[in-house]
Amino acid sequence: MNTTNFFLEFPLNFSEIRKLNKMYFEHLFKQRVIFTSILILLLLIFSDFININFEDDFFLWLIRSLGIIVFFVVFENSFVDAVSGITFQIAKRLLRFKNLNSRYKFVFTNSKLCIRFPLGRLTHKWTTIEKAILTKNFLFLYIKEQNNYIISISRKDCRKMEELLTFVEQNVIHIIKV
Template sequence: MNIMNSSNFSLEFQLHLSEIRKLNKMYFEHLFKDRIVFISILILLFIIFFDFSHINLEADFFLWLIRSLAIIVFFVVIENSFIDAISKAAFQLAKRFVKFRKLNNRYKFIFTDSKVCIRFPLGQLTHKWTTIEKAILTKNFLFLYIIGQNNYIITISRKDYDCRKMEELLAFVENNVTHIIKV
């Protein structure tokens, strides 16, 4: 990878419905699951610390320890069975929101000299250009393969949209990030 200092490079693309669907399936389903796990862990920690604050350390510490261990085991068993159901329900709800034009306008790709950012109604995901392992160009799409804990593919449509400057993006990726494989 050969990232040069191109401090003036900046592009912003509005995502189209097909791109939103692909990103929802890849990124956001996993993101919902991660956020639900994080929130449930915070709840578990709150319960344990709340219980700890109401015990007599000399008399009740061993009982608190056993009770906390039982809560953690119960939590892990219950969480694993419900986490998928909760994240799928949240993801299905998010898929319904995609139908609203006002929310679709909030999905964007933002490319700068140092990062690729995907903005969506619930937040944003950012990847440095150094995490791009491979770039593949087809007739209709540019695929950016991202390495990391969870490997992702960013799919960018090459269809002739008026607001997109695909040639600028392709030139930047080819000259500064990685060789583009043309299929």
């Protein structure tokens, strides 16, 4: 097998989408909401800083900024949980539509594996794979990162699993067969 031209793309089935939404994408989405809210907080503080009179308002600006930061820290976690919960409840309902399901895909190339989904995409290099376990129905890829993700790939739906298994076995890591 020529590894320089290796490319496979699998659409995800409904159960894989649910597992990945729950375990993987929800965490990523929370990180994006936190990052966005921190940017908004910094924008508020710096826009307020630009409009102050340094002789009279600097101390008031410091107190106002401290109040905004304390308010942000106190309410940020519940805000992030609420936004993520609502978003993934809507996503769960939208999964009924076939058009949206087709936007979830696994993409495998010679240097990386990628998971595409409607909110973006996640890319991992093959070197981050710690273990590959093959069962009767699934291939599990254990990714060693901050959160130690597990990606499960169903062997059903007439996928080109043999090509993927051959590539992983020869070029990435030994597959443990259970």
